[in-house]
Amino acid sequence: MRKLALNDEILLKIEKPARYIGNEVNSVMKDPEKVDIRFAMCFPDVYEIGMSHLGIQILYDMFNRRDDVWCQRVYSPWVDLDKIMREEHIPLFALESQKPIKEFDFLGITIQYEMCYTNILQILDLSGIPLSACDRGETDPIVIGGGPCTYNPEPLAEFFDLFYIGDGETVYDQLLDAYKENRKNGGSRKEFLEKAAKLKGIYVPGFYEVSYKEDGTIASFLPVNPHAKTTIQKQMVKNLTDTYYPKAPVVPFIKITQDRVVLEIQRGCIRGCRFCQAGMIYRPTRERNVEMLKQYAYQMLKNTGHEEISLSSLSSSDYSQLKELVTFLIEEFKGNGINISLPSLRIDAFSLDVMGKVQDIRKSSLTFAPEAGSQRMRDVINKGLTEEMILDGAGQAFEGGWNKVKLYFMLGLPTETKEDMKEIPRLADKIARRYYELPKDRRNGKCQITTSTSFFIPKPFTPFQWARMYNNDEYIARAAIVKHEFNEQLNRKSLKYHWHDAEVTVLEGVFARGDRKLSKVIREAYRLGCLYDSWTENFDNEKWMKAFENTGIEIGFYNLRERDADEIFPWDFIDIGVTKEFLYQEWQHAKKGEVTPNCRVKCSGCGVMKYKGGVCVESKN
Template sequence: MRKQALTDEILLSIDKPARYIGNEVNSVKKDLKDIEIRFAMCFPDVYEIGMSHLGIQILYDMFNRMEDVYCERVYSPWVDLDKIMREKQIPLFALESQDPIKEFDFLGITIQYEMCYTNILQILDLGQIPLLAKERGEEFPIVIGGGPCTYNPEPLADFFDLFYIGEGETSYFPLLEAYKENKKKGGSKLDFLKKAAQIPGIYVPSFYEVDYKEDGTILEFRPIVEEAPKSVRKEIVMDVTDTYYPRKPVVPFIKATQDRVVLEIQRGCIRGCRFCQAGMIYRPVRERSLEMLKQCAYEMLRNTGHEEISLSSLSSSDYSQLQGLVNFLIEEFKNKGVNISLPSLRIDEFSLEVMSKVQDVRKSSLTFAPEAGTQRLRDVMNKGLTEEIIIEGAGKAFDSGWNRVKLYFMLGLPTETKEDMVGIAELSDKIARRYYEIPKDQRNGKVQIVASTSFFVPKPFTPFQWSPMSTKEQFIEKAKIVKEAVKAQLNQKSIKYNWHEADLTVLEGVLARGDRKVGKVILQAYQNGCIYDSWSETFDYGKWMDAFESTGVDIDFYTTRERDLDEVFPWDFIDTGVTKEFLKREWKNAMDEKVTKNCRMGCSGCGATIFNGGVCFEN
């Protein structure tokens, strides 16, 4: 009989107990007698969010295809269970076996966003695993991090044994083989880490030291053991068709954030927006074949019973076989009650035509991302979107029956002026005006426009990584300017304006661009009681400020400080393929308000072609 880590009494006393019991449809069960490696795959947030993450589904499927490897899942317990586990000294456990994660060989943590950093410490702490890597003996799991935030792993360097830089379908195989070989030989954890450091894409932070200048910037980042390379090159899968993809994804017991089948149609993006980290680190663009996607869609829907399928990519409109794929999905599944979701579409006639086929225009809203209120600032960020295209796209949508539009903008971008801020309100009003140009008897009620602004964070490996951030007070002032400008518009009653939390954004900026010194702030914040920092009901800005004060770390050093073009960044040891010279060139183009063509229109010489034998697209 399968054991249960939590008693019925505990399960009945907490919110959503199904988060913790496992046994879902398509979850994997293996006999431990046949297993050489146990791998706990962790998403450091609640079950509903973690279960919506495609990357974990891919790795879970990939690992469990190996006969001697057993991959199980673990998520962050919500605050109610967190309290009980601490009081009763219940060790954090994996869902499939309900065994404590401290008994596993590996604890793999996906790091998707900066505001989950204290939850990583929660996982270790509840797992009864020492928080600091240097304090973990041979009896504890190897803690390895992966995901987009590992493109600057330095704030978390003290807590991890390893980081995997890049896409997981390649170097995990030699890594696990090296672990098995080391285990058979009776080697130590140090012996294994030395072998791991020689595997492409693997970074062992304890094998490196950082020297600082008097001003606090980095003088030198260097390896201190022979086995550690000077730079770590990201891992990438060039053939995304003939690779791992879960045909039987695990079906959650409770409604997940994305309660649907996810079909990743391509990786990378051709657009080159200068603020977008994903658009840079996932280069070059790689498309999955139409036949593979058709087969996956059919099998995944059949094996899960989901009633929605989402086509996932950074820019779905740029997938060359989109029309054929959408037509297939409509023909095959629309009459079977399956909805088709198409996020990340651009504003053009083709996208609107596709959306009208798969959405009920009278129920759904359209989402556009102009990012900036003026053409000048869109050119600075290389958005590749003119006001004419935006208004024309909105107009065609209105003519087709839509009357609800969501608009996404950013505040605090490099070179931003008051005119750019007011432009957000003015562009929203122009879109509303376009709706009211439609004869009254042909309109679908009143137009509803929701304009939302997030605050800009300069991310590593983007041309804007040299940009200073605004302060919390400046962000709030910018939002007030937009709010007042909206009130001054002719169609103000049709426009609703929302903005992101400024204090959260400043903290995200520190964690995104931090060095190893930021690690002690994260540890202190956790010890102050910070967890679930991305949740408004649990985020405590005051506790974080106390952590900065008690550790003596200056927020402004990481946020508002001007960067010299030749400054050594904490993440410079990572080779993403995109060269620093290209990023510098794009930063200068931004300051000159010059637009760079997208990848299909002509190669801009970013360096990512080295992963593809020198060719990204046949022009």
């Protein structure tokens, strides 16, 4: 019988003890004596968030298909248990075996957003693993980072033995085989890292040296170990249909953020929005076969007991077999009480027809993401939406019975003017006006238009990676302009406005484009008590500002300057396929407000695909 790492007395003291006991439906149990490698897969946030992450479910299934590997899960303990574990000296443990993480061979951490960085240090600290990779010994786990934030891993470079750049389904088997071979031959930790550095997509930060110019920008970024590569090439699954996907994902004991079956229908996006990192790093678009998705829908619902199925994609409307798939799901499962969730849809006639069949219109709201209020700004960001398209979509929705709309915008975009900001509430008002233009007998009560603005953050590998940001006061001033304009609108009683936390935005911006020097800021913030920084109730900006002050790091250097064309970025050693030349060209188009067609209308030569005689023959990576 499996012994829990926490006794009953502790479990009764903490919130949601089911976060820590494991043994959920479809979790994998193995005989530890019959496996060669124990791999702890970590999401550095609370259980409910981590269990909702599809990437971990895919890797968990993939690793556990190997007889020689036992992949187990670990999440950040919530603050109540964190306190007890420190007081009682309880080491962090995996859910499946309840064994200490320090006893594992690997600790793989998926890094999805910048404000989880102090949670990564919490994971290492509670596990008894030295925070700095250079301080780890032969018996410590190999700490691996993966996920979107590893496309600029440098702020975390000190804390990781290696990073995996790209789709996880590609190189992990080679990496695990190399580990087994090295151990069999009596090889050292360094010798394994040297073997790993030879593999495509693997970056070992300890094998590189950075030098700086007097102005603080990077002078050079070079390998100092003969086994390390000058360029790390992103790894990509070309055929999504024939790769790994879990038919029986783990089912949590408690309600989680995404408590449903998730079908990933495609990766990548054709749209080319200039602010969107995912749209660049996950290029090119790759679809899963519709028959495979139908089969998996059956099996996953049967194996989990979930009552909702969600289609996952950056832009679901661009999936070529969407109509066939959605029609099938409605016909097969709607009568069984299965809800169908369709995120990331463009609001057109087909989408509204589908949503009318799968949603309770009176209860649900529709979501539009114009991102910018004025047409000029939508052209700058290459959104590919006109005001006419937005109003027509809203009009069709209102005629279909909806009366609630959510709108998402960004403030602080490059070239943004005061007039552009004011166009956000004006567009919201035009949408409300479109509703009230309907005959009274066709309206469903009063309409509600809820508008949210986040503050723009330039991301690596986007055309806006050269752009400047603003300070906290400037962001608040921009939100105030929008708020004031909302109060001036004719239909203001039907309009609501919310804006994102400016202090968090400033920090996200620093870490999104930061370099190795920021490791000491993260370490100092953690020492001061920063944890769960993406949670409003736990975020403490004063401690973060103290961490920057104590380490002598200037926020303005990272956020308040536009980058020069030839500046070396901390992430330039990574090749995602999209060329820096293409991104800079798009940056120039943005400044002129010039629109670039999406990939299906016209190839813009971003570099991801190889062409022969004008015809695409294969993907670059």
